[in-house]
Amino acid sequence: MAFQNLLIKQSGTIQYIIINRENKLNALNNITIEELHNAIKHAFNDDSVGGVIITGAGQKAFVAGADIAEFEGKDIDEGREIARKGHKLVFDFIANGNKPVIAAINGYALGGGLELAMACHLRIAADNAKMGLPEVTLGLIPGYGGTQRLTQLAGRGKALELIMTADIITAQQALEFGLVNHVVESDKLLESTEELMQKILTRAPLALASVIRAVNSVGKHGFETEIDEFSRCFGTDDFKEGVTAFLQKRKPDFKGK
Structure with missing residues (x-):
């Protein structure tokens, strides 16, 4: 471009x-x-x-x-x-x-x-x-x-x-x-x-996007947005990888999925 x-x-x-x-x-x-x-x-x-x-x-x-x-x-x-x-x-x-x-x-x-x-x-x-x-x-x-x-x-x-x-x-x-x-x-x-x-960028990409949305909602139903974004993370492969890596005491390999 x-x-x-x-x-x-x-x-x-x-x-x-x-x-x-x-x-x-x-x-x-x-x-x-x-x-x-x-x-x-x-x-x-x-x-x-x-x-x-x-x-x-x-x-x-x-x-x-x-x-x-x-x-x-x-x-x-x-x-x-x-x-x-x-x-x-x-x-x-x-x-x-x-x-x-x-x-x-x-x-x-x-x-x-x-x-x-x-x-x-x-x-x-x-x-x-x-x-x-x-x-x-x-x-x-x-x-x-x-x-x-x-x-x-x-x-x-x-x-x-x-x-x-x-x-x-x-x-x-x-x-x-x-x-x-x-x-x-x-x-x-x-x-x-x-x-x-x-x-x-070593952190989970989908979680980073959720952070941006949650912080941007401060003063505008912020707590509800945080709850929604928090719960949404549970449906991602990155969440599963993050928890598994934590329990296995290794660095996570996030894919943004």
């Missing part, structure tokens, strides 16, 4: 999706949004892919935001469609995916870029990364899930502060606020991200 604004690389069962608009600081334009959807959908449906790492090309930016030039002249209905399309094709699509997705934040993650990182299930940031939601400086608010996911990660007070001030924060501050899981040296970012993904 050929893309104009993405690079796709495979490392074992890990697929890298690299946003490749370095001269535009990897900003998300319409073409990139559509290509991300197609790439992620393909990865979710490809049995050879266990998990996805999303990062940006170059050293300056993960994604510096949406391509604001495409917003010029748009009216209320068109603005609603921009946000709704982004949610459907990329942001909610990643968050509700059946495989783990980790953002490797290698520079600026601003606006839509930070929203993309927050839609991923985990985030690892280079120590020189900068993050923020500066939309109010444009007379906007975050429209790709930023108000919701930042609140879930950092809490209501900190989310309101960061969004209303439009402050750009460091990777270390993001770690302190709960916005990222780990901060590593920039030259070890992909290595560290891949190590975390490899660890995750």
